[in-house]
Amino acid sequence: MKTKNGNVLLLTGIVIVGLITGFLYYHFKSKHLAENFFKGGGFRRSQTAWTLSLSKSYDLPKGYYGVVAYDQGDVLYRDYSKKEVISFNKDYSKSVLPLPIPGTIPIANIFRITQNTVDPSFFDIQCSNNGELFSVDLRNGRTAATFRFGRYFEKAVRLTDCTFACMIQGDQPNFMRPVIYSFEHGKDSITKKSPLCLIAMSEDGMFVRHRDEFIYLNSYNHNFYVLDSNLERKYQGKTIDTIAIVPRTISLRNNTITKFIKQPQIVNQFCIVVGDTLIVNSKVRADNDDPEVFWKSIVLDMYDLKHGGRYTGTIYTDKYKGEELQDVYLQSGKLLLMYPDKLLVYDVAL
Amino acid sequence: MTLRYKHGYLITFLQCLVFFLFLYSGITKTMGFGLFVNGLDKSLFFDDFDTRIIGMLVIGAEFAIPVLLFFEATVLYGYLLSFVLLLLFTAYILLMFLLSPYLPCSCGGLIESLSWRQHVFFNVAFMGISLLLFFDKNKKKAVIS
Numbered sequence: 001m002k003t004k005n006g007n008v009l010l011l012t013g014i015v016i017v018g019l020i021t022g023f024l025y026y027h028f029k030s031k032h033l034a035e036n037f038f039k040g041g042g043f044r045r046s047q048t049a050w051t052l053s054l055s056k057s058y059d060l061p062k063g064y065y066g067v068v069a070y071d072q073g074d075v076l077y078r079d080y081s082k083k084e085v086i087s088f089n090k091d092y093s094k095s096v097l098p099l100p101i102p103g104t105i106p107i108a109n110i111f112r113i114t115q116n117t118v119d120p121s122f123f124d125i126q127c128s129n130n131g132e133l134f135s136v137d138l139r140n141g142r143t144a145a146t147f148r149f150g151r152y153f154e155k156a157v158r159l160t161d162c163t164f165a166c167m168i169q170g171d172q173p174n175f176m177r178p179v180i181y182s183f184e185h186g187k188d189s190i191t192k193k194s195p196l197c198l199i200a201m202s203e204d205g206m207f208v209r210h211r212d213e214f215i216y217l218n219s220y221n222h223n224f225y226v227l228d229s230n231l232e233r234k235y236q237g238k239t240i241d242t243i244a245i246v247p248r249t250i251s252l253r254n255n256t257i258t259k260f261i262k263q264p265q266i267v268n269q270f271c272i273v274v275g276d277t278l279i280v281n282s283k284v285r286a287d288n289d290d291p292e293v294f295w296k297s298i299v300l301d302m303y304d305l306k307h308g309g310r311y312t313g314t315i316y317t318d319k320y321k322g323e324e325l326q327d328v329y330l331q332s333g334k335l336l337l338m339y340p341d342k343l344l345v346y347d348v349a350l
Numbered sequence: 351m352t353l354r355y356k357h358g359y360l361i362t363f364l365q366c367l368v369f370f371l372f373l374y375s376g377i378t379k380t381m382g383f384g385l386f387v388n389g390l391d392k393s394l395f396f397d398d399f400d401t402r403i404i405g406m407l408v409i410g411a412e413f414a415i416p417v418l419l420f421f422e423a424t425v426l427y428g429y430l431l432s433f434v435l436l437l438l439f440t441a442y443i444l445l446m447f448l449l450s451p452y453l454p455c456s457c458g459g460l461i462e463s464l465s466w467r468q469h470v471f472f473n474v475a476f477m478g479i480s481l482l483l484f485f486d487k488n489k490k491k492a493v494i495s
Contacts, residue, residue: 006426006488013434021441024395028449031397175385195384223391233384233402236391246392 043240045286048302048313052335056345058088065343067329067336068123069115075336075343076138077327078113085113085123085138088343097138105130117158117209128154133164147183155207156181157214163191165214165231167207170197174258178207178214178231194231201258202246210273210305217271217280220247220264224278224309237309240301241284243267270328277312278303281328296322298337320344361486364479368432369419371476376412379405395445411435429484433477440473 058075068076073090076097083099099110109129116122116135122144125134133156135145147164154176156166162183168190170177176199180192196216198205205218210226213234217224222239247264270281280301285294293316300315319325320339327338335346379386383405390401411431418428443466464472 006430006484009427009430010433010484013430014437017434017437017441020438021445024442024445025449027397028395028445171382172385177384195387197382197385197388233387236401244392244394244397 043286044288045240045299045301045314048315050302050313050315051349052315052317052346053349054344055334055347058092058343058345060341060343062341064326064340065338066113066327067338067343068113069120070329070331070334070336070345071115071120075345076115077338077343081107083107083110098141099125099138100136100141100143101125101127101134105132111154112156114156114158118161124156124158126154126156128152148188149181150188153181157207157209159209165207165209167198169200172197174200176200176203178216178227180231192231194227194233196225196227196231196233199246199249201249201260205268206271208271208273210276210278213305215271215273215278215305217268217278219266219268221245221267226305226309235308237303239268239280239282239303240286240311241267241282243284269325272328272330273305274330276304276306278305278309279315279328279330281325298325298328300328317346361483364483365419365425368429368476368480368483369416372412372415372432372435376409376416379409379412383409393446395442426484426487429480429487433480433484436473436477436480440470440477443469443473 064080066078066080068078068085070076075088076085077088078085083101085097085099087095087097089095099113101110105127109127110125111128112124112126114124114126116124121137121139122135123138125136127133129152131149131151131153133147133149133153134143135147136143147162149166149168151168153166153168156164158164159180164181164183165178166181167176168179168181169175175197177197178194179190182189182191198216202220203218204220205216205224208215208217212229214227214231215224216227217239221243222241223244224237224239226234226237228234243265245264247260249258249260266283268280269283272279280303282299282301285291289299296319297316298319300317302312302314303309304312317337320337320342323339323341325337326340327336329336329338330348333348335348337344337346386409387401387405390396390404396404412435415428415432415435418424418431447466447470
């Protein structure tokens, strides 16, 4: 009797496994997941009601630049080959603001310069390889505070005058993890660790703040993660391009060097959060994008963060002389597009 | 005469293997839950699914096996669940092998260091053990009743 019961149970188990496997197979095939994985495409874009009108343009000597801030009509940008920030003032005059950091820090170690969100008169200079962040007053050339992380960190986002959200190496080498780093009472400590672990390089991306939440957008595939104020994962969103690839890396010389096996295709190059909208500069052509127009355009896809990262539309604007973008910045209704020899400022209107 | 009476020590050893396999696997997945879910996220098969729920179901099933194996009355179900879960994992691996353009792994711990081919052999071996234990126990129950 028992033998019979046991056999029925076994058969039921096998049938359940068969059903689950069949469902997974059907899901995979019906959504053409493998095809989409390879080709990108398989999606369509629609234009938004947002319009852009060029308001200012600045000529620059050919170089590699990044926008630092748009501060009451002044545009601050950095030249990656110099230890300085340049300000294009409202009256088109130009001032050079040297970075007040120790001379021993090589230029290559200055990963990011961002405006202090708590006190916008200050700027944060992130020297990731040195594990240091300098809070400086660029206009007076003085350092207000130095935050020593004592380890490699990247993509720091200021939360208060002494706390930052940033990415640090995870529990395993080769993994990066968002954390909240506190420097209260002069003592540095990690107060929160996200369960989200990302493979270094393969899952490299952008880490930005949206109100009390954080967004991590992958550069090489369509995934983005929305984290709450405790860095717990709220949901996983997907940009409309269908690329799910996680590029492979190879470790050399006893894991001291990691390289991509093949140069990966960038899917999402830049992202900005404005209000409840996530704006992503996508590099993947949709089925309804004209190939010739697409490669000559800057494509900014919009996602509504209030509704689970739902795609709402796309803004297209012409590339300046067909050149690749170096940086995108949006603040106070001004969109700044940085090219190797030009900075364009657009008015954004709904 | 069942296998248990002939090779009592062997059966106990195999039972311990299954018990510790799932206990270890459940613990490593729980400890690195974020990493485990991230691994599932990378699988094309779980596109559009809430991978956290899938992760919790898998961990729940893995922990259920040592619990079921702990009590004499439920040992049979423990072997059955072990076999079914391993069969499901193997079917998933084979689907990945055949269809997926890349192979992410989220098994956790030492098992993660196995290649995908080794994974299949490992699973088949443990499926065999689970099935052997299941039939042995089932036969024994039939003899007793």
